[in-house]
Amino acid sequence: MTRIPWWRNAVVYEIYVRSFADSDGNGEGDLRGIRSRLGHLRDLGVDALWLTPFYTSPLADGGYDVADHRDVDPRFGTLHDFDALLADAHAHGLRMIVDIVPNHSSDRHPWFEKALAAPPGSPERSRYIFRSDREGDRYGPEVPPNDWPSAFGGPAWTRVDDGDWYLHLYAPEQPDFNWRNPEVQREFEDILRFWLDRGVDGFRIDVAAGLFKDESFRDLGEGGRHILNGPMYGQPEVHDVYRRWRQILDEYDGDRMAIGEVWTDGPEDLALYLRPDELHQVFQFDLQLAPWSADAFRDVITAALETVTPTGAAPTWVLSSHDAVRHVTRYEQPEGGPGVGHARAKAALLLLLALPGSAYLYQGEELGLPEVTDLPDEARQDPIWKRTNGELPGRDGCRVPLPWSGTTAPYGFSPDGARPWLPMPDRWAPMTVEAQSSDPSSMLAFYRKALALRRRLLDDLPDDLEWLDSPDTGVAFRRGPLICVLNCGENPLRLPSGTPILTSAPLHGATLPGNAAAWLTTP
Template sequence: MAQPSHARRQADWWRSAVIYQVYVRSFADGDGDGTGDLAGVRARLPYLAELGVDALWFNPWYLSPMKDGGYDVADYRTVDPAFGTLAEAEKLIAEARERGIRTIVDIVPNHVSDQHPWFRAALAAGPGSPERDLFHFRPGRGQDGELPPNDWPSQFVGSTEPVWTRLPDGDWYLHLFTPEQPDLNWAHPAVHREHEDILRFWFERGVEGVRIDSAALLAKDPDLPDLAGAPDPHPFVDRDELHDVYRSWRAVADEYGGVFVGEVWLPDAERFARYLRPDELHTAFNFAFLSCPWDADRLRAAIDSTLAEHAPVGAPATWVLCNHDITRTVTRYGRADTGFDFAAKAFGTPTDLALGTRRARAAALLSLALPGSVYLYQGEELGLPEADIPVDRIEDPMHHRSGGTDPGRDGCRVPLPWSADAPYAGFGSRGEPWLPQPAGWAEYAADRQERDPHSMLTLYREALAARPAFGEGPLTWLPAPEGVLAFARADGALCVVNLAATPTELPAHSELLLSSGPLDESGRLPQDTAVWLRA
């Protein structure tokens, strides 16, 4: 078994941790019904320990109708029966911790499911009731209230559907996402109390971190004005009153030694950094790096700007290449447009998987050498590509709300391949997986890659074992030819990534620690290849 990394031995483990994202529904099926579950995760804990990760981030495992992959939560204190039980979640948290692996859960504070008791009570109570004050109910505009209360757009990029739904009693309710996800009213004290209680509920069960979904969307202008022509501040994005919410949450987390990571999509670096002040969130996802094209100048700019954003508040950067919403790395890097933009997703985009895989291997060493914490999405360590899902099997509401033009996010959520020769590539023993695995999926199986010294899985295992050589100090850029990224870390380790068309000479070094691919016959670093060196 791999030795615990340096991050695990620190009280501030989160500042340099490698965190593995588990999309439970697609990770491993313990009971054979075709849906991943907590039993499957528990059975694969030895694999995760051998990989060498410091923590697991679980997408929502709570009771949910699954209208948006579990991000429509009906009860935060109950595990969805498809995944297991609360007692099993507690066992998983404890068993992972015994292996030195911490647990991070997902909280979705902007909205709940339309099956949540609060919303069901609001529907039953009728217009003007206190129960409806927990949400955003409004009369419509127009002569007979037939028009939505305002012009706000859906948060599903490309969606043409409104964010307001009218009820038979005449009221409209707000949902920035699907109609099954009504937005909560964060001006109501009961909403604050409930979420602080939810945080305590999971911290008391051994959870050590919380990821906050859509963290910049909670607060709304109480007048709910039209977006068109509205003066600053934005009526529902990054409002100042949000910081009071996160200060109160931070006080709760500090009671338990827990940490937060926020999903904060903001273009303004100064506004972004406010969420990372010492009394608010500990970390936030780095979307600039995630969406950056495979281009040396732009990657360096993304790295520099990220470190500059975090420096004034003393927060660690995070580095992410993909997640449950984003086109898988080997596919994205194998396309003509290697960046990521939700609005640009389309069916049938040509992809060179060999090229994408070579670049993804190099990107793995780049991201793992940077100062801060790193998030790995399940299957990234296997080099899984984005899968083409038959249209009649797509479940993601992003596809349906786009009118069928957006392929949606299910292509990066296909159940993992564990055993090349087992039914359904070892994901489960009996039931067909909830999403179909494409032809050839078994080629990526973990058991096959474990025996291959040149596989993506072997590269990730070796990289996580060697990562402590980079220490926790700052990054210093080194002179390098055009198209080459080269930097040193405080402990004397170097990282060099060649994105240029021609091989490049390696800087002076005493040892080659790891390479994403072979050097050429002259010992030079080929295109789309990265190395770790000891200076």
């Protein structure tokens, strides 16, 4: 019998380190805080945790601006704290994935500081993407090398004192590496080995398609935006990098893995990253982006399976993350009434966990946390908010710290009532882990039940699914003995024959109410 690697069907829990649990009272989550709460993840029933960046960083972009890829930021702890957390996670039966950020560094990275101190054309600058003013009579002085925009607003180029420009596809504090420089490639291979030698089980690769830029640096043209199929992403050279990374991962025992944050314009491009000698997984964000619609869900699932199955890999599914509005809030729009977001979120979980492949959960979704949409302007820290002068709210609303216990902020997140780095709503008292743990009807209890049942059923579930007939508002499919039915409409939907084993809302006889889902088993 072929051994199945742990990650293929895993449920992975994303920890936004700064917002999970604060152990020292500075208002920011840290590694010791995570270590103290591993019991929550064990009891929840996940298989692995993914840590967002905890490396040395000025936190201009929440840690995705890394100044030292081989050390822990003092606000989050020490390398000793990391080793202790990893050991405890493994003792709890949990694997651990860490973020790696290869597209760019912090502008406080020693390499970039040396680049700024060196002259144009120097070896120090060749580690990043520096260009001179745009040439041509129709351009005046101090014109950027091309028209590329930053994903966070404004141009993707910043001019330094000597007249050179450097590229940053994100914030100015995040200069892009020049991956055509072999020194950069060797550096990241060494970084991978550094963390693999410490025992990590895998990596989530940030901006995985963006490492190489088209050498012509051609303009995007009229209406140019941060497009996925242009000169900024998806260059063919990136695949050679991941082939080398795969060789490194394969040198280590324990099914070490890599999953890429890959945005593409089509399934054919996505599948390239999943060739047998490249990445093990890529995120498939279409379920996260889909509206509350049976047609949309069916289309997304069909396309994802058609993309991934020929590669021999397994799909990944996600509903929320540190970069997106929480799905409880998304599902309240546009026509939802009070409580419909929670009802739909419970139903979506059953859909997510019934699908073949792995599921990635985002911290707090097991509590039914909504997006915090009323953060005061002065509290917001996301560079998107700052770079767009407040036109876009940014991602702070999904990054508010977790409520653990008590009836007032910071709800056990920080000791001694320390003020958290983002304010926590007064209305969150009923949503703490403590409050929900004693409530059998809570979102947390439902997540625990669904995850435990999935784990019991998993060995009997095939890697494919069979679509079943359903009304336009319904999604229904079978995986071996398991039938999943989701009702995206408001009217009841008749269930197929089978024995209900878990439902997100009480059944009405043999019918499933609107905005609900059910699991059934058949002999």
